[in-house]
Amino acid sequence: xxxxxxxxxxxxxxxxxxxxxxxxxxxxxxxxxxxxxxxxxxxxxxxxxxxxxxxxxxxxxxxxxxxxxxxxxxxxxxxxxxxxxxxxxxxxxxxxxxxxxxxxxxxxxxxxxxxxxxxxxxxxxxxxxxxxxxxxxxxxxxxxxxxxxxxxxxxxxxxxxxxxxxxxxxxxxxxxxxxxxxxxxxxxxxxxxxxxxxxxxxxxxxxxxxxxxxxxxxxxxxxxxxxxxxxxxxxxxxxxxxxxxxxxxxxxxxxxxxxxxxxxxxxxxxxxxxxxxxxxxxxxxxxxxxxxxxxxxxxxxxxxxxxxxxxxxxxxxxxxxxxxxxxxxxxxxxxxxxxxxxxxxxxxxxxxxxxxxxxxxxxxxxxxxxxxxxxxxxxxxxxxxxxxxxxxxxxxxxxxxxxxxxxxxxxxxxxxxxxxxxxxxxxxxxxxxxxxx
Numbered sequence: 277x278x279x280x281x282x283x284x285x286x287x288x289x290x291x292x293x294x295x296x297x298x299x300x301x302x303x304x305x306x307x308x309x310x311x312x313x314x315x316x317x318x319x320x321x322x323x324x325x326x327x328x329x330x331x332x333x334x335x336x337x338x339x340x341x342x343x344x345x346x347x348x349x350x351x352x353x354x355x356x357x358x359x360x361x362x363x364x365x366x367x368x369x370x371x372x373x374x375x376x377x378x379x380x381x382x383x384x385x386x387x388x389x390x391x392x393x394x395x396x397x398x399x400x401x402x403x404x405x406x407x408x409x410x411x412x413x414x415x416x417x418x419x420x421x422x423x424x425x426x427x428x429x430x431x432x433x434x435x436x437x438x439x440x441x442x443x444x445x446x447x448x449x450x451x452x453x454x455x456x457x458x459x460x461x462x463x464x465x466x467x468x469x470x471x472x473x474x475x476x477x478x479x480x481x482x483x484x485x486x487x488x489x490x491x492x493x494x495x496x497x498x499x500x501x502x503x504x505x506x507x508x509x510x511x512x513x514x515x516x517x518x519x520x521x522x523x524x525x526x527x528x529x530x531x532x533x534x535x536x537x538x539x540x541x542x543x544x545x546x547x548x549x550x551x552x553x554x555x556x557x558x559x560x561x562x563x564x565x566x567x568x569x570x571x572x573x574x575x576x577x578x579x580x581x582x583x584x585x586x587x588x589x590x591x592x593x594x595x596x597x598x599x600x601x602x603x604x605x606x607x608x609x610x611x612x613x614x615x616x617x618x619x620x621x622x623x624x625x626x627x628x629x630x631x632x633x634x635x636x637x638x639x640x641x642x643x644x645x646x647x648x649x650x651x652x653x654x655x656x657x658x659x660x661x662x663x664x665x666x667x668x669x670x671x672x673x674x675x676x677x678x679x680x681x682x683x684x685x686x687x688x689x690x691x692x693x694x695x696x697x698x699x700x701x702x703x704x705x706x707x708x709x710x711x712x713x
Contacts, residue, residue, distance in 0.1 A: 285325065368421060372407060
């Protein structure tokens with residue numbers, strides 16, 4: 277944490293190189309490439325900042341790639357694999373070359389079967405998949421980090437000692453302006469009455485580096501009452517030469533769920549993180565997940581709570597609604613209500629948001645068949661909704677499951693008030709009445 281506070285990209289092992297600059301210049305033109313680098317430099321952000329921390333060794337069941345954990349099968353049998361992302365900071369993209377996977381559970385709850393070639397698993401998420409290896413050969417389980425900085429590897433085989441080819445790491449992903457968070461990718465319709473002093477997120481303290489001329493054509497009618505006092509003295513000169521032409525007339529509301537991006541409604545339009553299966557096959561989306569059976573009755577939420585995922589990359593601070601854990605009041609819920617949480621990710625990072633103690637229904641537009649999960653991954657520049665059935669009294673943690681983000685302040689205490697007697701009281705009664713037994 278000390279290293280990150282001093283140099284936030286200390287553990288970024290996939291930064292852009294001179295070779296990549298010339299490659300981009302050849303593909304996109306020299307001036308366009310220079311403008312692109314200047315734009316990111318002026319914002320003090322890096323399009324290579326996909327994973328935040330890199331340099332880990334990937335493990336499967338405690339064994340590294342060279343140790344090759346092996347699961348034994350009989351050809352023709354039906355195997356259920358339960359993938360649990362128990363890492364501290366790493367998202368994995370998982371595939372088994374040569375085998376189709378059928379996803380049947382998400383976070384321990386049954387979903388309608390979905391056939392996929394690859395899926396992304398956030399920290400703390402779980403997926404159960406069914407595979408049917410017909411041949412007496414080895415298959416590689418390949419879990420590639422989202423930023424392509426490393427991998428975990430294991431094997432399915434009919435006997436110990438067998439191995440299959442291990443795929444090469446793909447080219448590292450790069451963020452785009454759509455993933456930038458802050459002003460880009462935010463729902464500007466929600467900005468009425470906002471104090472821009474609260475918008476110190478992933479960029480520098482002031483909003484220097486932003487070309488407001490690029491916002492020409494935007495509907496600002498809802499921005500009445502905004503406090504622009506903190507924007508006085510902004511230096512826009514640094515953005516000279518930047519090509520923001522693509523943003524003129526943009527409807528930023530389209531960058532939010534549920535309208536969504538080109539191929540996946542849970543990614544910002546133009547995101548550099550939209551996953552593509554290695555063989556051009558099917559990559560699992562949250563939108564594919566539908567509950568096999570409803571866990572709760574279908575009813576309207578009693579209220580909505582907005583949680584803006586905020587942070588500052590340069591100072592390596594992470595927070596919710598601009599307030600870190602130690603300075604925040606708890607979120608108070610009433611036993612028996614259903615609360616709709618609105619996550620607005622204003623940062624460049626992907627955050628797996630995890631609520632302890634209660635199940636939540638991720639809104640994929642499937643009504644009562646929405647999948648029931650305990651961890652919701654929120655991509656940069658997007659808004660995602662979930663509804664929580666408040667059925668467990670007590671105090672619960674609610675946090676980003678990236679360990680360093682939680683430690684830095686992206687954490688809340690949830691207090692559920694009311695409800696039945698505490699579990700401890702019930703245990704005491706049973707012990708007293710049944711002591712002789």
